[in-house]
Amino acid sequence: MPDEPVAVLSEVARTYGGVPVLESVSLGFVPGVTAVVGPNGSGKSTLLRVLVGATEPTAGEVTLPGATGPRPIGYLPQRVPFREGFTARETLAFYARLVGDDPDAALERVGLGDAGDRRVEALSGGMRRLLGIAQSVLGDPSLVALDEPASGLDPGMRERAFRAAAERADADTAVVVCSHALDLVDEHADRVVLLRRGEIAAAGPLDRLLDEHDAADARALYLAVTGEAAGQAGGEGSEGGAEGEDESDGDETEPAVHVTGVSDR
Amino acid sequence: MTGPLIGVATVFRRELATVVRTPGYGVLAVGLFLVVVGLLAAGGGGATGFVPAVVDLLLPTEVLVPLVAVVLGYRALLSDAESGELAVIRTYPVRVGEYVVGVLLARTVALVAVVGVPYALVGGVVWLTAAPDTGIFATHAGVDSPVLFVRFLAFVLLLGAAYVSLAAAVSALAASRRSAIALGVLALVAGVLGGDLLLLRSLDAGTSPATIPGSLALTPNGAFRGLVFEHVIGVAFAPEGEFVATGRAVGSLVVWPLLGAVVSGAALAYGRRVDAAIEELRSGFGG
Numbered sequence: 001m002p003d004e005p006v007a008v009l010s011e012v013a014r015t016y017g018g019v020p021v022l023e024s025v026s027l028g029f030v031p032g033v034t035a036v037v038g039p040n041g042s043g044k045s046t047l048l049r050v051l052v053g054a055t056e057p058t059a060g061e062v063t064l065p066g067a068t069g070p071r072p073i074g075y076l077p078q079r080v081p082f083r084e085g086f087t088a089r090e091t092l093a094f095y096a097r098l099v100g101d102d103p104d105a106a107l108e109r110v111g112l113g114d115a116g117d118r119r120v121e122a123l124s125g126g127m128r129r130l131l132g133i134a135q136s137v138l139g140d141p142s143l144v145a146l147d148e149p150a151s152g153l154d155p156g157m158r159e160r161a162f163r164a165a166a167e168r169a170d171a172d173t174a175v176v177v178c179s180h181a182l183d184l185v186d187e188h189a190d191r192v193v194l195l196r197r198g199e200i201a202a203a204g205p206l207d208r209l210l211d212e213h214d215a216a217d218a219r220a221l222y223l224a225v226t227g228e229a230a231g232q233a234g235g236e237g238s239e240g241g242a243e244g245e246d247e248s249d250g251d252e253t254e255p256a257v258h259v260t261g262v263s264d265r
Numbered sequence: 266m267t268g269p270l271i272g273v274a275t276v277f278r279r280e281l282a283t284v285v286r287t288p289g290y291g292v293l294a295v296g297l298f299l300v301v302v303g304l305l306a307a308g309g310g311g312a313t314g315f316v317p318a319v320v321d322l323l324l325p326t327e328v329l330v331p332l333v334a335v336v337l338g339y340r341a342l343l344s345d346a347e348s349g350e351l352a353v354i355r356t357y358p359v360r361v362g363e364y365v366v367g368v369l370l371a372r373t374v375a376l377v378a379v380v381g382v383p384y385a386l387v388g389g390v391v392w393l394t395a396a397p398d399t400g401i402f403a404t405h406a407g408v409d410s411p412v413l414f415v416r417f418l419a420f421v422l423l424l425g426a427a428y429v430s431l432a433a434a435v436s437a438l439a440a441s442r443r444s445a446i447a448l449g450v451l452a453l454v455a456g457v458l459g460g461d462l463l464l465l466r467s468l469d470a471g472t473s474p475a476t477i478p479g480s481l482a483l484t485p486n487g488a489f490r491g492l493v494f495e496h497v498i499g500v501a502f503a504p505e506g507e508f509v510a511t512g513r514a515v516g517s518l519v520v521w522p523l524l525g526a527v528v529s530g531a532a533l534a535y536g537r538r539v540d541a542a543i544e545e546l547r548s549g550f551g552g
Binding site: 014015016017018020049052053054055056057058059070071073074075076077079081082083085086090094095097098099135139141 | 271272275278279282283286287344345348349350352353354355356357358359537538540541544545547548550
């Protein structure tokens, strides 16, 4: 797998209401699956929003040296935002038309081929999220950023959502996933970025981090690095709350005092 | 179709489908029709001819059409931003300008349906029921004619288009639905009353009345009213002097929608940077 980064964050910072949410984050995202994990309010969603250009950083810059094509970036926000009143097929058709893609093929890819005629508001939370994943990979983007794709789903659906996302990662495509589902991180992630209070606490290949912290799995790694039990990390996955019960970092949470993190580039 | 046209057409199609699937807009059109018919019945002008009907409708139209236009436009650009879908749309190859044009075109088409159809129906009713005979297509002053009502309808739609665009600009600047409503009401009141109040104030301050035809044309309502007096009502009685500078008034009703589109585009294109800049300043002051 080549190590050329698809996207690079350089000294990125972001504040909300004067309160730092991201501080001096430098990272390179290479092809493969990168999981961004951390406690609630650690800045995961803000990191992803900055990465895709949805939020302007207050300092630093984002470059996309390896992101090419008509749609270099695919994005699924934490709250799947599709307009009500449209069917799943119509929703994807709108986006697919912009990049010359096939909405039916996209529905099939995530297993929603039979749900194309159902209205968005009639889809379950999991199906809506799968629809969001189908949208995020339309146009074959080089960088796919997914904010908690398995949030609020039952065990079968969260595995399906995560797998659908991970399958997009190849030699040219970087998939970046914010997640609290550490079992799925273990299963699918090639690299991990651990955020703590807006700074990078650890980052690198999952295997290397496990060795360095003498951790058996991602949950133990999380505990070792953040000092918090992963169960405290929030409700993604089978225990999860309803869709939309998000981590609320960014402008909805005031982070506590920050400590210096480790910046991995 | 190529690049920008695909973006505009795709956004337009989605926006128009949204409008068509919103039952409230149908109710709005029916309500407007009933109000306009009621006004005509109360005023009695509709029973006499097109010009008397226009006289009855002129003042209420200056309030009703901007109101309907603001209802159509006040969330036009806010809804995607509020739901988070705009952040998704922006990862696709559609520029802010294409997005704004697509949304505005669809909302303007909606205005043509919601406002144009009720007014056209009212015109049809006048044609069928008014006495004396209104079926003469006037080619000279002093004769009532359906052509005059068609002109009135064209000016009505231009006025509405200006307000749709301004309301969309408001929706691009607003941070929430509540602030969009507040800004929309403010824009409505400023548009309907503000121009006339400024004109009166300038006359009070000693400005020559000879400047009225020029300055009246600067606001959407003034331009609309002036054009209706000049090219609809005035045709029937050949007035002395002009009510409004026609070229300037038409230009005004074209420029206002463009201005709304530009403000909308700028707000969406630079809003995030402005937000980040404000945050930087805030952080700087904070420490």
